[in-house]
Amino acid sequence: MAFTALGPSLRAIPFERSWPQGIATELLTEGQRQHLAEIATVRTFRPGGLVFHQGAPADAIFIVSRGVLKTFHANRNGTQRVLAFWFPADVVGLAESGRYVNSVQAVTAAAMYAVNVEALKASFRRDFALHFQFLCKVTHELREAQARLISMAHHGALCKVAVFLEMMQGNSSLREDGNGAVWLPMSRMDVANYLGLTAETLSRAVARMKRQGIIETSDRHHLRILDRTRLHALADPG
Amino acid sequence: MAFTALGPSLRAIPFERSWPQGIATELLTEGQRQHLAEIATVRTFRPGGLVFHQGAPADAIFIVSRGVLKTFHANRNGTQRVLAFWFPADVVGLAESGRYVNSVQAVTAAAMYAVNVEALKASFRRDFALHFQFLCKVTHELREAQARLISMAHHGALCKVAVFLEMMQGNSSLREDGNGAVWLPMSRMDVANYLGLTAETLSRAVARMKRQGIIETSDRHHLRILDRTRLHALADPG
DNA sequence: CGTCGTATTGAGGAGGCTCAACTAAGGTGG
DNA sequence: CCACCTTAGTTGAGCCTCCTCAATACGACG
Numbered sequence: 001m002a003f004t005a006l007g008p009s010l011r012a013i014p015f016e017r018s019w020p021q022g023i024a025t026e027l028l029t030e031g032q033r034q035h036l037a038e039i040a041t042v043r044t045f046r047p048g049g050l051v052f053h054q055g056a057p058a059d060a061i062f063i064v065s066r067g068v069l070k071t072f073h074a075n076r077n078g079t080q081r082v083l084a085f086w087f088p089a090d091v092v093g094l095a096e097s098g099r100y101v102n103s104v105q106a107v108t109a110a111a112m113y114a115v116n117v118e119a120l121k122a123s124f125r126r127d128f129a130l131h132f133q134f135l136c137k138v139t140h141e142l143r144e145a146q147a148r149l150i151s152m153a154h155h156g157a158l159c160k161v162a163v164f165l166e167m168m169q170g171n172s173s174l175r176e177d178g179n180g181a182v183w184l185p186m187s188r189m190d191v192a193n194y195l196g197l198t199a200e201t202l203s204r205a206v207a208r209m210k211r212q213g214i215i216e217t218s219d220r221h222h223l224r225i226l227d228r229t230r231l232h233a234l235a236d237p238g
Numbered sequence: 239m240a241f242t243a244l245g246p247s248l249r250a251i252p253f254e255r256s257w258p259q260g261i262a263t264e265l266l267t268e269g270q271r272q273h274l275a276e277i278a279t280v281r282t283f284r285p286g287g288l289v290f291h292q293g294a295p296a297d298a299i300f301i302v303s304r305g306v307l308k309t310f311h312a313n314r315n316g317t318q319r320v321l322a323f324w325f326p327a328d329v330v331g332l333a334e335s336g337r338y339v340n341s342v343q344a345v346t347a348a349a350m351y352a353v354n355v356e357a358l359k360a361s362f363r364r365d366f367a368l369h370f371q372f373l374c375k376v377t378h379e380l381r382e383a384q385a386r387l388i389s390m391a392h393h394g395a396l397c398k399v400a401v402f403l404e405m406m407q408g409n410s411s412l413r414e415d416g417n418g419a420v421w422l423p424m425s426r427m428d429v430a431n432y433l434g435l436t437a438e439t440l441s442r443a444v445a446r447m448k449r450q451g452i453i454e455t456s457d458r459h460h461l462r463i464l465d466r467t468r469l470h471a472l473a474d475p476g
Numbered sequence: 477c478g479t480c481g482t483a484t485t486g487a488g489g490a491g492g493c494t495c496a497a498c499t500a501a502g503g504t505g506g
Numbered sequence: 507c508c509a510c511c512t513t514a515g516t517t518g519a520g521c522c523t524c525c526t527c528a529a530t531a532c533g534a535c536g
Contacts, residue, residue: 017336077476094377098255125366135373139332145383153390153434196391238313
């Protein structure tokens, strides 16, 4: 689908009842997407390219057009924690006191719509629905963060990995065919960091799933889910 | 201060630069608060009272007026995970597909403004700034969830507890005097669950801090921070 | 084809969970 | 008002998982 041809996309599960339960849908109308495309500039990034750095003045917010990106937070001592991965139709760059709180970096080659904050605010003023859809999108991201809190805090390594794989499998931009093939563009270290594990533990968890015949891996970045039922049993032990 | 006399309050760190860095401020004008008070109904809850249950149809969103509440998510097997504690000027009840995703329960006696979703939406349509401030508030909650993800995933029990205590100490509605006294209205089990620990581990961590002279406890719900510097050292190990 | 960063595999140790006993506190009914 | 019961909280012993450290294999790059 020529998503990008229409301009920025925003996908989330809406507040309202009318939509089918639990399924993310496009929030913006064609008109809104065209309008956003007009006030936005497209910026492309090569793998590893930095979109913005934590602490930098926040003059724009970004909507992912193509590619995969990650948000991370650098601690004083130099270590970094991966907080989230982003895909097309996600929004990043929400500021605090005029500055970005985290850094965002491209994992794959990526394109983003950069929307000037003041321009966006002006658009919000004119288009109530657009404004509301952004509220909806941020709420959706909040819920995802909360859902992640559960699996991060209370579950073991196998469960975390299973949850992660289900999440990636549910993401249309990583699904390669209808038969469980998933593309994992990010490095193992990033995944481990994201899940609050060490690279070693992640490796062992993946190896165990392979031994059990739940998944198989060809290349380091390509994985196939063989037994979705058992994967889900691992992901959802309670 | 007679917060509640003015109507609902919304506190968060705004997007914009102009405010002092990193300090939560009142987002609403007196007029907005009065307006919200008019379209809202006040509902009171005794300790343990359920504000709404996960899965219930979401017809209202709630703004905390008085008291402390918790959000939790019940799993199939009956166990519950505490996702957040809420204080005056916080917003809860953001829905997904017309239903609440989590349950909210009063920890102490509490009062909430219940705002009908449709009425609120109508107000958003008329008052751009009000709409924008809600976006700001939700963004703020998203950032807090992300910050918590870091300490949940990568740190040990002592660190988690230290972070929690600093958070509670930073909350004006729990601070009892200027000298480190903090009121912890929630049960130890809730705290442990919230931090992703068992009650036993939490108990041991608190005991250790007492032995080290960092805190002291009188009653189960009252705690005093004696050495803020060392507490912060525990909370922020990297 | 060599080199360096990334990924996997192995052994050992620390921290938190489980299980269990015990104490404290709050609530009920006699 | 007190005895009783129930639930929350504390403390201890043992086990299990995940992290740490170290060595090795793989792969992307020049």
